[in-house]
Amino acid sequence: MIPLVKVGLPPKETLMPELENVLYSGMIGEGEAVYEFERKFQKQFELKNSMAMSSGTGALHSSLILSGVKPGDEVITTSMTAEPTNIAILQVGAIPVFADVDVLSGNIDPASIERKITSKTKAILIVHYAGIPVRLNEISNISRQYNIPLIEDCAHALGAKYSGVGVGNIGDFGIFSFQAIKHMTTVDGGFLSIKDERFLRDAKKFRWFGLEKGVARTEVDITSIGYKYNMHNVAAAIGLAQLDVISEKISKHVSNGKYFDQNIPRIPGLEVPTFDAEAEPSYWLYTVLSDDSDNIESCLKDIGVQASKLHRPNHQHSIFNQYAGDMPQLDEYYKRMIHIPCGWWVSDEIRQNIIDVLRKG
């Protein structure tokens, strides 16, 4: 079966010696490998003030705290995402306010964001769902106009760009995930990028119990709470090896995504996500919209290709249910959407077979 998502690791011959080196180096915690990974990742993805973390969820939690979100505050967000996006809001004691989504892309709808703003709104948290950048021009304008920090959840969108700039660079904060099935994995890991460099010192303290690294433990003074959100050298060694192969892998996602963008809309009854002309998606998953998505699932199953939904709209969980409002566009999107694989493991022949089967119906 060609899966929807797949763990991608660098070749064994290059990864294993690096892993062995770090594992027996006597330095397996946060150290030079992490700092080297940070420098190289920042350079490759053109990020500025940023740091490696233990997970994307840790990066989300940090970004909300650094945005100044306090218990009882409201954070405008999307329900069409993986749960960590919104669990992080609950972790800081804030209230997720679900904006509706665009009916074709599943991405948060700027007009709905604007309608949800109140005096209690302390952050706007957007997700570049499935690797498609949200309408960042409009959303950045809203964030500036109302002076509300913008957090970009780029967990699905490593390598995506908007107006030629890498996602994660446009909002006040950007978060990335290196969890098992993302474009790039370090088994688990994350990255936080910060627009205003003055926050970086606090962010680094937040990542390490509230302690300042580099100051003698007997001298250092904790003034605010922090967590154990650091990346360790073993994950960083995997990350460093990944950086040699990731651009090629992302290019394959993009090539397959563009191929589907061109060919699927020509098939009667099928639609695909739309996005701004400034957006360059990195196509973590591909999404097809149809009134009969069950049929797509079974046709593709017959040729050994997995197709399915991947996420449950978060407001359907009991823990979020009390925050659910009307989201007619999300209901419509979720009813019609189905994901098909488009990652580096989908060959030219498979993608052609997918189109042939969809065409036959």
Ligand SMILES: Cc1ncc(COP(=O)(O)O)c(C=O)c1O
């Ligand atoms: C959209 C989204 N945000 C955040 C996360 C959290 O990332 P992590 O698993 O690295 O904590 C994930 C993945 O799990 C995700 O898909």
